[in-house]
Amino acid sequence: MILYAYVCIFKKNHMGLYMKLLSQLFIFFIITACSDQSNQISNVNSLDSHILSHDKLKDKIKGAWAGQTIGVTYGYPVEFKYESIMIPDEVILPWYDEYILEIFTDSPGAYDDIYMDLTFVQVLEDYGLDAPAIEFANAFATADYKLWFANQVSRYNILNGIEPPQSGHWLNNPAADDIDFQIEADFAGIMTPGMINSATHISDRVGHIMNYGDGYYGGVFIAAMYSQAYISDDIEFIIKQSLKLIPTESHFHEIITDIIEVHNQSPNDWKIAWNFIHDKWVDTDLGPWGVFDTFNIDAKINAAWVVLGLLYGDGDFGKTIEIATRAGDDADCNPASAGGILGTIIGYEAIPDYWKNGLTNIEELKFPYTSISLNDAYQLSYEHALAMIIRNDGIVEDNQIIIKVQDPVTVPYEKSFEGHYAKQKININSNTINEPGYSFSFNFDGIGFALMGKALSDNDVNHIYQAEMYINDSLVETAKLPTDFTTRRFYLFWKYQLPKDTHKVTIKIKNPVDDAHISLESIVVYDDKPLLKINET
Numbered sequence: 001m002i003l004y005a006y007v008c009i010f011k012k013n014h015m016g017l018y019m020k021l022l023s024q025l026f027i028f029f030i031i032t033a034c035s036d037q038s039n040q041i042s043n044v045n046s047l048d049s050h051i052l053s054h055d056k057l058k059d060k061i062k063g064a065w066a067g068q069t070i071g072v073t074y075g076y077p078v079e080f081k082y083e084s085i086m087i088p089d090e091v092i093l094p095w096y097d098e099y100i101l102e103i104f105t106d107s108p109g110a111y112d113d114i115y116m117d118l119t120f121v122q123v124l125e126d127y128g129l130d131a132p133a134i135e136f137a138n139a140f141a142t143a144d145y146k147l148w149f150a151n152q153v154s155r156y157n158i159l160n161g162i163e164p165p166q167s168g169h170w171l172n173n174p175a176a177d178d179i180d181f182q183i184e185a186d187f188a189g190i191m192t193p194g195m196i197n198s199a200t201h202i203s204d205r206v207g208h209i210m211n212y213g214d215g216y217y218g219g220v221f222i223a224a225m226y227s228q229a230y231i232s233d234d235i236e237f238i239i240k241q242s243l244k245l246i247p248t249e250s251h252f253h254e255i256i257t258d259i260i261e262v263h264n265q266s267p268n269d270w271k272i273a274w275n276f277i278h279d280k281w282v283d284t285d286l287g288p289w290g291v292f293d294t295f296n297i298d299a300k301i302n303a304a305w306v307v308l309g310l311l312y313g314d315g316d317f318g319k320t321i322e323i324a325t326r327a328g329d330d331a332d333c334n335p336a337s338a339g340g341i342l343g344t345i346i347g348y349e350a351i352p353d354y355w356k357n358g359l360t361n362i363e364e365l366k367f368p369y370t371s372i373s374l375n376d377a378y379q380l381s382y383e384h385a386l387a388m389i390i391r392n393d394g395i396v397e398d399n400q401i402i403i404k405v406q407d408p409v410t411v412p413y414e415k416s417f418e419g420h421y422a423k424q425k426i427n428i429n430s431n432t433i434n435e436p437g438y439s440f441s442f443n444f445d446g447i448g449f450a451l452m453g454k455a456l457s458d459n460d461v462n463h464i465y466q467a468e469m470y471i472n473d474s475l476v477e478t479a480k481l482p483t484d485f486t487t488r489r490f491y492l493f494w495k496y497q498l499p500k501d502t503h504k505v506t507i508k509i510k511n512p513v514d515d516a517h518i519s520l521e522s523i524v525v526y527d528d529k530p531l532l533k534i535n536e537t
Helices: 002-013 015-042 052-078 099-106 107-126 132-142 151-157 188-189 196-210 214-231 235-243 251-265 270-279 297-311 319-327 335-345 353-361 373-391
Strands: 049-052 401-404 421-431 439-446 448-457 464-471 474-482 493-495 501-509 514-528
Touching: 002 335, 052 099, 052 107, 052 214, 052 319, 052 335, 052 353, 099 107, 099 235, 099 474, 107 132, 107 188, 132 151, 132 196, 132 464, 151 196, 151 235, 151 353, 188 214, 188 335, 188 373, 196 214, 196 474, 196 514, 214 235, 214 251, 214 335, 214 474, 235 251, 235 270, 235 335, 251 270, 270 297, 270 421, 297 319, 319 335, 373 401, 421 439, 439 448, 439 514, 448 501, 464 493, 474 493, 493 501
Parallel strands: none
Antiparallel strands: 049 401, 421 514, 439 501, 448 493, 448 514, 464 474, 464 501
């Protein structure tokens, strides 16, 4: 009230001065407002924006590809040599400056994690950021490299007319929950800094080519962690933000939540967490190859080993890939993912020289089956990232890059083997007899099965068997069984969602030859209820 009276008196006696003061105040507020707006655009990392220099973005992209390359090289000698067990401390894992070049030269197949990624990077170059799923599918289905599990089933599907997303659906792909897309999704996160949902949109186009359910979620999760690694150095925050993409009712979400909680309770001993995850989850792989076996290529469990390395590695690059490797199972792919994500967080320059010195020997070399080197990958992902930033309302200026950060949106719920439980595994281990009209039959009681085996040539000539599957004397499927390794049918036959009953399955070979054979290995049977354990009887 006193201030108001003073202003009125001042206004009456000094009208000219008053108007001048008011004008100056108005100009001041306008300048301040404009300055604030400019700060919001150019100088402030708000909750919905993040600023990087061009050099920092390049450094993080280099760290992503370099970390992945280092990790896969480090774990390669022990890949699947320790199944469902930890790699003992006394097992020495080699590392020296020439090591990467030696593996690159002598064992080019070790880099399947990288050249699969680069296949998809090349598709983006050839067809643009909106490249459709079928172009990604055709690129890897027609490539010369060898594939296994979900990738190979998908390749066969695509070459025989089953296109994505059906090529990766569990009814068409018994390996749908396997690790395949999880080890190939890096590129999607590397090119989408801070744009976690954009990484998911790319993952949807590519990941459903070969996976479904938890297998698909593995790639979504890994790509998301790369994306978040550009805007935060808090590893637990990165993991939790990325996990928001995964439906809470999925096993994938549950296992990652488990390892976060165990880490919070026992943050200093990764082996406690490993044992907890192993004891709870080791028997949950329903893929025909891993069920009733120590072999574990299940996406969710191997993703847990990636998170194990990241959480217990405490931001130390060597410690991170060491733990992810010694967790076993897919012991090269897991340190590749962990190393790539941490490499994105800390950047190339911060990776210790001990680990990256050997990279200079290969950075100019083209990865097998590609025309892309590491140096090329650095540049291509940088260009793709800038394009994605602009597309998603970010700003690319000469001196800085402003990323519009996305809040994670959960992807739709999917579940492979819905209502199916592994009942038994029947070993066969016999070869077909090469005579016209040969058939193989078996009976099972349940709702589904998968028949494992191989079509093999006895020489260098590819033979394509024509085979028919009958269930209860009705023709269900006609399939080609090539002896050629790159086009082979990874699982011979399978069928799910049958009525609960005793079924007779008959496989008829229409065109046997003398210089090829089919090796029948095992049958996995599925039922509509969990197997009753001995201690539950």
